[in-house]
Amino acid sequence: MVQLRYEHLFQLKNYGVPRVRFESEAAKLPRFLELIRGRGQGFYDLPDDTRGVAEILEYAHKVRGKFDHIVVLGIGGSALGVSCLMQALKHPFWNVLPKRARKHPQLFVLDNIDPSVIAQLEETISYKKTLFIVATKSGTTPETMGQYYYFRAKMEREAGKIVAKKHFVFVTDAVRGVLRGIAAKDGIPCFMIPDNVGGRFSVLSPVGLLPAALLGIDIKKLLGGARAMRDVFFEKRFVRNIPFQLAAIQYVLQQERDVTMTVMMPYASAFSGLADWYCQLLAESIGKSETRGGKKVSIGLTPIKALGVTDQHSQVQLYTEGPRDKFILFLEVAALYKKQLVIPSAAVSDPSMAYLKGVTFQELMSVEKRATEQALFEYGRPTATLSVPRIDEEVLGELFMLFEGSIAFLGEFYDINAFDQPGVELGKIYTKKMLS
């Protein structure tokens, strides 16, 4: 299972986490758990939806072999989880692999309305071999609905009105929005996002599960991992509750040391999408201007994405010597690849590079992570490490639940609603007004 190490934080005298304060925060855990249970949120129930899983698998079976391309139309929480799943669990060059190697369709996540990308996507796909998944919780988001109307019209021109309907599937709220009505009228399959699951908490709903199943990802294992972490999330014992520990670290660092940014730095390219997904989760959930009691505040933890080792040569200088406002959360993987790739000793001819002889890339990556951690420690910068044994469905399910749980706890620490996004909604309202 995922582990969290943060002993370093107590050793950083003036810059780390004061142990006494941390322990006093730990006492809040049982009360926070009660509060969270009372909030009626549904993200932690998603792994139990066996009927939903069966419906998704049945649909995936039905359309197997019919499409060469899947295009997800969605934005924010309706897109980032899908990209994350694909990057973590499929080949890094999935879309350019030959069809016989993939055995499943290509997948494109169209999470922007940049016309150049839309046009160039059209040059890449064949309409007659494309399935469009339209994912929107509200069923009214202008970007997603604009894309939907555009592609529906195009598909009707390419394939004819009757056949076009077979090239769409919807993922949306049970009643709200306009997609439900279209689905009912046109007989388009429609999967449900439960009312009490917000966009950025929806990756384990059909939003993530449907595209994942169409790519051949084992969604039962994904949910199994999430279930295991849910047990940890509901643990009353502080020493076992990793989501709570993570939230407590972020909270205490902000309160005691004015550390207002969290750098999510996985040492695995496959987790690059996970870092993007986490950035949205933290930013939208915790950036708030009002407490639950209506008091005006200015709260937020700014997320930053960094990728090990790449960003050692880009951002780490700032993290070691720049402002003391960042907490770096490393994510390391014990086994990145099934085979060991070795730098052949005989090929290293320069004596000054002899330390690379016979070193595997896994070793080099892990040593570089430790070296960066050590450098940050010497500069008095707070870091912690999440360790996972490998990258697979179970581990990813655990990580999704861990981060979502930690966000729920952060909401309690700050006494804010971590599950709404009034700032985003206001932008949607103005878009509508300005176009009306």
Ligand code: PA5
């Ligand atoms: O987390 C959220 O609620 C948002 O980021 C939404 O996911 C995003 O705005 C897209 O909304 P919708 O899924 O309703 O189209």
